[in-house]
């Protein structure tokens with residue numbers, strides 16, 4: 001067990017107050033240099049096609065951004081983070097998000113409403129941490145993709161686990177419903193209230209408690225922002241085992257509560273493996289200390305696993321112990337165009353064989369994704385127009401060796417027609433620029449209007465079939481039907497855009513997409529979780545007995561059902 005030591009990271013707190021710079025990070029250094037890739041890799045190692053062209057065709061930075069004030073109506077409501085920084089969200093005329101209960105049939109459960117006495121009690125527990133200003137409550141009531149809105153009138157900002165414990169003890173006694181909230185970057189409506197649940201924000205719980213430089217074990221409070229933690233451990237020659245597009249806003253506690261997957265899953269696996277311990281406050285205020293830093297602990301039921309992916313329905317995660325892998329000495333990225341999905345699959349299987357253990361990510365996107373990224377985010381594709389694109393990342397300990405391996409794989413892929421065009425980067429600025437094309441697809445899609453999102457786990461060979469199927473099924477009724485995602489993990493993001501929400505379009509998509517997924521023995525949620533949006537489709541991926549056990553666990557740990565009601569569990573069961 002490690003000794004906990006408080007290492008205050010002053011800038012965490014400052015950042016959560018400050019307004020973000022709005023320039024996209026990938027472009028923040030100004031115009032990208034027009035130069036050949038690779039200073040460090042001998043030209044002989046690279047396929048000729050890769051050397052023949054400038055790799056960096058990113059266009060000029062976007063024009064001046066609007067005054068995107070966090071919390072203001074029409075903003076994304078994301079106080080910090082790449083997505084918030086990368087795009088202005090206060091476009092005039094952005095429609096008001098409808099109340100969740102107006103769009104979806106849901107009945108308020110008989111919880112109490114917050115009284116003046118409750119507010120006074122909260123003020124005693126968290127002095128200065130009780131927010132009731134309607135303006136300030138707008139953003140935390142709306143989900144990141146601006147499709148759902150709750151009507152909470154109180155947000156609490158504790159700093160310590162003890163304060164969380166006192167809050168929950170009070171709420172439990174008073175039968176007040178609570179919505180735990182991290183960075184509010186979820187895709188399934190799990191982090192915002194449905195009615196007037198009290199929002200319990202982890203934003204001020206942002207301290208690193210300890211870091212072991214030999215083992216790489218980090219212990220921190222739940223509200224640490226993922227990107228801040230990444231910087232913290234990278235300065236010490238480690239990396240976080242997870243990375244996602246929302247890293248600038250999302251909190252580690254929220255990542256764990258939702259079992260976030262992301263871009264490093266292929267290499268480092270799920271949080272079920274990398275999280276070593278958790279501290280959780282239960283619904284009645286009891287603090288459950290499972291914050292071990294042991295790699296091996298075979299003492300019966302591993303209770304922390306219950307809370308990973310429980311989306312705040314079983315307890316509020318207040319601290320996390322996580323195993324950080326050593327920082328790879330060399331990270332290379334190849335961005336390639338493929339003529340068809342069969343070639344994408346073949347590229348994956350060939351590169352697994354040829355790159356072996358240095359392969360750390362294999363992502364794909366279709367042509368429409370690229371068109372939208374180019375159109376909305378002022379980036380330019382570094383390769384010729386293709387039906388599909390793949391991003392391959394290697395992480396290893398020997399820069400020359402890794403680049404050589406990747407180079408000979410690319411040569412093979414180009415020579416055999418699996419790939420028609422490509423570029424490769426070892427310089428970290430350029431690596432980030434290539435990643436931006438993939439990481440920022442969700443942001444580009446959100447500029448298109450309403451987005452119907454599906455996050456499916458599928459046998460990799462069938463991954464794109466549902467995109468083709470839905471495209472044919474919806475025809476002109478959809479604006480765009482796109483497929484992209486973590487191909488290496490068998491995880492498809494099927495997104496459908498339309499001018500506005502339409503019940504008939506939704507009816508054409510659901511349950512069709514879920515039925516199709518069930519026929520492939522897939523999962524209706526690969527990494528985004530269940531939240532509010534998917535609670536009634538769990539039956540497509542879980543047998544009735546599993547759902548019954550989930551209900552029983554919920555009743556055991558939260559008998560009054562005050563923690564994140566209307567989420568994760570089916571509404572009818």
Ligand SMILES: O=C(O)CC[C@@H](O)C(=O)O
Nearest residue numbers: 245439442453485493495
């Ligand atoms: O918006 C989506 O559907 C996916 C978002 C995220 O999981 C990604 O992989 O980019």
Ligand SMILES: [Zn+2]
Nearest residue numbers: 262486493527
């Ligand atoms: Zn994803």
